[in-house]
Amino acid sequence: MAIRRGRGVAAINYPTGMNLGGDPTQALVHSTPTGNFMVTLSSVDLGQGMKQIMAQICAETIGVPTDRVVVDTADTDTGPHCMGTFASRGTHRAGNAVIQAAREARQVMLEVAAEELEVNASDLETDGQGNILVKGAPQKSISIFDVALSAHFKRGRSISGRGMFLIPRSYPEKETGAMKPSTCYAHACTVAEVEVDDETGEVTVLTVKNIFEIGRALNPKMVEQQLVGGSWMGISHALYETTEPYYPNRDHGGTDFNQYLMPGPGDLAETEIIVLERPSADGPYGAKGPGEMCANPQIPAVANAVFDAVGVRIDTLPITPERILRALKAQAPN
Amino acid sequence: MELRKNYFADMRKDDLHEIGQPRPRSDSPGHVTGKTAFFADRNFPGMLHLKMVRSPHHHARIRSIDTSEAEKHPGVVKVLTARDVPHNVYTILILIQIGPEDETVLADGKVRWKGEAVVAVLAETERAAQEAAAKVKVDYEVLPAVFDMEEALKPGAPLVNEYHGQNYYLYDSGECRKVRFGDVEAGFAGADCVLEQSYQSSPIEHAPTETTGCVVAPEGNDRFTCYTNTQAMFFTLDNASIILQMPGNKLHFVGGTVGGGFGGKVDVIVEPIAILGAKLTGRPVSFIYSREEEMQISSPRAAEKVVIKDGVMKDGRIVARKVTGYTDAGAYSRHSPYGAQKGAGHYPGPYTIPNVWIDTYCVYTNRTPSSAMRGFGVTIGDFALEVQMDKLARLIGMDPLEFRFINAYRDGDMKAHRQPTEGAALIECMQEASRAANWPVAEKYMAMSSYAKGA
Numbered sequence: 001m002a003i004r005r006g007r008g009v010a011a012i013n014y015p016t017g018m019n020l021g022g023d024p025t026q027a028l029v030h031s032t033p034t035g036n037f038m039v040t041l042s043s044v045d046l047g048q049g050m051k052q053i054m055a056q057i058c059a060e061t062i063g064v065p066t067d068r069v070v071v072d073t074a075d076t077d078t079g080p081h082c083m084g085t086f087a088s089r090g091t092h093r094a095g096n097a098v099i100q101a102a103r104e105a106r107q108v109m110l111e112v113a114a115e116e117l118e119v120n121a122s123d124l125e126t127d128g129q130g131n132i133l134v135k136g137a138p139q140k141s142i143s144i145f146d147v148a149l150s151a152h153f154k155r156g157r158s159i160s161g162r163g164m165f166l167i168p169r170s171y172p173e174k175e176t177g178a179m180k181p182s183t184c185y186a187h188a189c190t191v192a193e194v195e196v197d198d199e200t201g202e203v204t205v206l207t208v209k210n211i212f213e214i215g216r217a218l219n220p221k222m223v224e225q226q227l228v229g230g231s232w233m234g235i236s237h238a239l240y241e242t243t244e245p246y247y248p249n250r251d252h253g254g255t256d257f258n259q260y261l262m263p264g265p266g267d268l269a270e271t272e273i274i275v276l277e278r279p280s281a282d283g284p285y286g287a288k289g290p291g292e293m294c295a296n297p298q299i300p301a302v303a304n305a306v307f308d309a310v311g312v313r314i315d316t317l318p319i320t321p322e323r324i325l326r327a328l329k330a331q332a333p334n
Numbered sequence: 335m336e337l338r339k340n341y342f343a344d345m346r347k348d349d350l351h352e353i354g355q356p357r358p359r360s361d362s363p364g365h366v367t368g369k370t371a372f373f374a375d376r377n378f379p380g381m382l383h384l385k386m387v388r389s390p391h392h393h394a395r396i397r398s399i400d401t402s403e404a405e406k407h408p409g410v411v412k413v414l415t416a417r418d419v420p421h422n423v424y425t426i427l428i429l430i431q432i433g434p435e436d437e438t439v440l441a442d443g444k445v446r447w448k449g450e451a452v453v454a455v456l457a458e459t460e461r462a463a464q465e466a467a468a469k470v471k472v473d474y475e476v477l478p479a480v481f482d483m484e485e486a487l488k489p490g491a492p493l494v495n496e497y498h499g500q501n502y503y504l505y506d507s508g509e510c511r512k513v514r515f516g517d518v519e520a521g522f523a524g525a526d527c528v529l530e531q532s533y534q535s536s537p538i539e540h541a542p543t544e545t546t547g548c549v550v551a552p553e554g555n556d557r558f559t560c561y562t563n564t565q566a567m568f569f570t571l572d573n574a575s576i577i578l579q580m581p582g583n584k585l586h587f588v589g590g591t592v593g594g595g596f597g598g599k600v601d602v603i604v605e606p607i608a609i610l611g612a613k614l615t616g617r618p619v620s621f622i623y624s625r626e627e628e629m630q631i632s633s634p635r636a637a638e639k640v641v642i643k644d645g646v647m648k649d650g651r652i653v654a655r656k657v658t659g660y661t662d663a664g665a666y667s668r669h670s671p672y673g674a675q676k677g678a679g680h681y682p683g684p685y686t687i688p689n690v691w692i693d694t695y696c697v698y699t700n701r702t703p704s705s706a707m708r709g710f711g712v713t714i715g716d717f718a719l720e721v722q723m724d725k726l727a728r729l730i731g732m733d734p735l736e737f738r739f740i741n742a743y744r745d746g747d748m749k750a751h752r753q754p755t756e757g758a759a760l761i762e763c764m765q766e767a768s769r770a771a772n773w774p775v776a777e778k779y780m781a782m783s784s785y786a787k788g789a
Contacts, residue, residue: 007771007773008724008734009724009734009735009738009767009771009773010716010720010723010724011684011720011723011738011742011760011763011764011767012683012684012716012719012720013683013684013743013758013760014709014712015676015679015680015712019672019675019676019679019711020675020679022430042567042568042589043567044564044565044566044567044589044592044595045361045590045591045592046565046591046592046594046595046596046599047365047591047592047593047594047595049359049361051360051361052357052359052360052361055360056352056353056355056357057352057353059351059352060350060351060352060353063351065351065352066352066355066357067360073589074567074588074589074590075567075586075587075588075589076567076568076571076585076586076587076588077586077588079567081568082566082567082568083566083568083569084564084565084566084567084568084569084600085565085566085595086565086566086595086597086600086706086710087706087710128351128352169430172507172511172675172678172679172751174506174507174508174512175507175512175514176512176513176514176515176752177507177511177512177513177514177515177678177679177692177750177751177752178751178752179679179751179752179753180751180753181676181679181680181751181753182679184756184757185684185757185758187684187758187759187760187762187763188763189760189763189764189766189767190767191767191770191771191773209767209770209771211763211764211766211767211770212763213341213759213760213762213763215757216346216353216354217337217354218353218354219354219355219356219357220335220337220354220355220356221356221357221358221359222356222359223335224335227335228335230708233708237538237713238717241538241539241541242536242537242538243536243537243538243539243629243630243634243702244536244537244634244637244701245536247536247537247637248481248482248483248637248662248699248701249481250392250448250481250701253629253630254539254629255625255626255629255630256625256626256629257541257625260539260541260629262541272770273335273336274335274336274338274766274770275335275336275337275338276338276341276342276759276762276763276766277337277339277341277342277346278341278342278345278757278759278762278784279342279345279346280757281756281757285350285353286345286346291708292708292709292710292712292713293709293712295708295709295713296709296712296713296716296717297716297720299713299716299717300716300717300718300719300720300721300723300724301720303717303720303721303724304720304721304724304734307724313721313725315531315532315533315534315718315721316533316534316535316536317534317535317536317714317717318536
């Protein structure tokens with residue numbers, strides 16, 4: 001009886017957005033007389049930070065700092081339609097709608113600034129700090145606050161824009177299955193290192209090294225929070241979680257967090273995250289949806305590492321100590 | 335976390351002002367100081383609490399329902415049964431033309447899983463609602479139930495759901511979604527080795543911090559505001575509109591920050607019945623799942639069975655792959671026909687294989703309906719595919735990482751569902767994994783690229 005070490009690898013891809021498309025999202029952007037910009041949506045922030053990302057996308061597109069953008073969302077009276085926050089679609093779909101709306105608003109903003117500065121709108125650029133400058137003559141400038149005031153009270157213009165993103169729905173061909181499930185895919189490769197106690201069947205995940213390719217890390221800190229959390233969830237799926245431990249038997253299901261097993265802080269592996277960015281052709285600033293895929297590769301990587309450690313295949317999830325011990329017993333020479 | 339900017343640097347603009355910047359989240363201070371408002375923070379004078387009477391049987395005919403004792407219970411304001419629901423038989427994906435309507439808001443004549451909602455009790459307090467729910471008498475005739483997908487698909491198995499007429503979802507392609515590419519049998523015949531393996535998972539709970547729920551307030555003008563933690567505002571509003579036969583302009587849905595979704599809050603379960611309760615009583619209604627309901631009543635990730643048969647050459651090329659996937663939908667469709675179909679579009683994984691055959695089935699059994707969850711239609715498939723890849727590599731005596739390089743898809747490769755690969759990056763992820771994990775592979779693999787061959 002011994003503690004045995006093993007490692008395993010898995011590589012995966014994952015589609016961004018509702019499968020087969022047909023899932024629209026709209027956005028509206030307008031300025032207030034304060035020079036701030038409102039983004040109005042009906043998308044839902046699940047705690048992943050969607051509002052922050054939409055603010056950064058709007059700010060980048062208009063050319064203002066992110067703290068000048070306020071996101072108002074998840075209200076069906078005020079927000080235009082969004083299919084919902086699921087299928088790794090929030091950033092990709094809503095982000096594209098926000099870009100389109102923000103571009104339209106930016107154009108009006110530049111037109112008003114052009115009138116104030118008596119130049120052509122095409123000769124203007126934003127400095128990202130809240131000012132509009134004449135290209136090549138930055139001393140000639142106007143603040144976006146002043147432009148907003150001018151638009152509202154002097155020029156009678158609405159600095160606003162409408163955005164819409166829709167990937168046309170694909171219908172699978174009946175006989176061949178020819179279809180377009182998604183327009184872009186995120187990627188991952190995970191290497192997990194485990195210790196398995198062949199006396200108790202207990203698995204300790206020592207390290208997981210996750211390489212994720214996500215198109216574009218729009219906010220690296222938020223990418224990190226989602227990828228680390230996903231990696232933990234993958235380990236939890238591999239080794240702990242189920243509402244029906246003896247499926248298809250319906251009994252013994254957990255009804256609270258004492259009975260439903262999940263890893264605690266002490267059970268979490270040393271987690272390494274490395275991010276690659278191959279911008280997607282149709283993503284907002286190249287972003288893909290990493291929200292779901294980041295919890296997938298750890299499961300097979302851990303399963304393969306368990307085999308590498310003790311030489312038994314557990315092809316049924318979760319990989320519990322009971323299953324490992326039964327498999328070890330079955331393979332033991334009589 | 336590290337960003338490896340050396341990969342794909344020629345495809346990116348890295349000098350943007352706001353994008354790519356690790357700005358602090360504007361909502362974080364509210365979250366960590368308890369200031370962020372969630373739907374359940376809404377409290378209205380005279381608010382009622384809704385509790386469900388649930389089926390204790392996996393499959394049963396309802397002979398009769400007697401709510402008289404419950405109605406007399408102190409604090410009870412209204413007791414709802416199937417006949418109170420305007421359009422009681424529904425299915426949420428009807429909005430994207432995926433029918434038939436196959437589920438009841440409140441059970442009508444039959445229950446098909448243990449935990450199914452039968453009667454809704456609205457009372458002044460949660461306790462009164464719970465106590466009154468225990469006084470509802472339902473007379474059941476227990477029917478044979480089926481829990482195993484293989485059993486459910488056998489002739490003569492108990493029929494789970496009459497609205498389908500058979501224990502699987504009928505796609506326009508037949509009993510399963512199909513993908514056919516190349517000649518898989520010829521591929522197996524010409525392969526050096528053939529390996530067929532079967533993989534299985536159990537249902538998994540989303541385990542959000544905040545359980546599913548909503549608070550509904552009548553606006554006094556025939557409109558109802560529903561404060562909810564749904565993941566999809568209009569999707570839920572539109573389905574509520576159908577179930578309640580109420581024009582959409584009478585409904586106002588308000589969300590906010592949700593305490594975790596993971597796919598568990600895209601079913602439309604709590605909102606329609608709570609709005610109905612508010613309409614029939616004229617009072618605000620709160621319907622919030624207990625943790626037990628969240629774990630055993632709300633949809634879990636489906637159990638899946640995946641059978642993979644591969645033909646592989648000794649040089650490492652996979653020449654044929656046949657995948658048969660089974661998704662255990664439980665008693666009702668919810669999002670499962672979509673999930674099973676998504677699996678068909680995902681297999682055979684990120685590998686270029688010339689001969690592919692895929693069948694994915696959505697199977698009905700007498701268990702808690704499953705539905706969407708993070709990685710829907712893919713997570714369990716990836717477990718099966720990537721364990722299979724490990725087995726294949728060992729079968730032909732090859733390093734598992736190198737084996738994946740040989741088969742990895744690249745730009746321009748035709749996928750089994752007949753879309754050319756675009757934007758591939760699997761090879762680069764594996765190259766970086768090789769370095770980061772100190773798992774060396776041959777130099778020729780480190781020199782590969784996802785860019786189109788010869789480009």
